[in-house]
Amino acid sequence: MLTFIFNKLECVPSMSRLFLALVLGSSAALVPAGAAADIRSFVYTQESRVLSPGQSELEPWTTFRLGRRQYYSALDGRLELEHGVSPSLQLALYWNFATETRDVVQDTLTGELSRVTSSEFASASAELKYQLSDPTADLVGSALYLETTLGPRESELEAKLIFDRALGKWLLAGNVIGELELEPLRNPDGAELETAFVLTPTLALAYLFAHSSVGLELRAPLGLAGEATSTTLFGGPVVRWSDDGFWAALAVQPQLFAFSGKSEGSRLDLSQHERLEVRLIAGYML
16 A cells, blocks of 8 residues: 555655655654644544643644546645643634646647646635544543634634544544635636535544554545535545654545546546545644
8 A cells, every 4th residue: 555655656746756755854853742632533534632732742744636628637745733721622723835736728629738737725624623522431432623724815714523433452433614705816707616515424434553453434524505516525544653752544535426427438537636635633732
């Protein structure tokens, strides 16, 4: 599996590979000693735990996305700073970066393609997470999650219902995620706001070891309104490793099937989604 991932990374532009190397390299250099992180066992599925009051954690995210109808690859970076406010409340700030390379039609008459790369500071986000119940002390752990993202090209509102349950060495978690995407556009008739609403249920299961876990994550983005029109299923393995004050989780998520919005000649939606996503998240207590 790791060989497959590194082979795919060869497709990423040199600037993107440099960005990834800097993220991973700086992550290794920042590892502190003597602290206990708020460890995540999953990447796309949130758990109900929150940081203790006064604790802070730094989380760099790296997401690699590959494969659409024309050539497409993207490297998304996210830097998150979390802080525990009360025994049940956690706040966070994010800074979001994006680099993508795609083939675009340069000449509509001949269909000639041109490969274009762009990089930007995409947006900033703020998060509120409130734990309602504990997965070990109560029958089911639960939490509410709200996030708002503001950017020059696109903004977003996101809400999550989070559920999880610890059963011995097993951890089961599920989320119901609603995302409202807002994109301002300008056309000959004036400015307008393009919207999309996506509902994404996720389900994850992991087996816990002393300093690691191995599991499986599934997610199914359902486009319900606006420009989001397809229904797809992603799924794949997730692994996590942790040490004193540090943890890292890696998920590999190929697109398994498109229930609607299939691209011509394919069982996948390669217009609104990619063939493959790989995401790495790390956490460091401050």
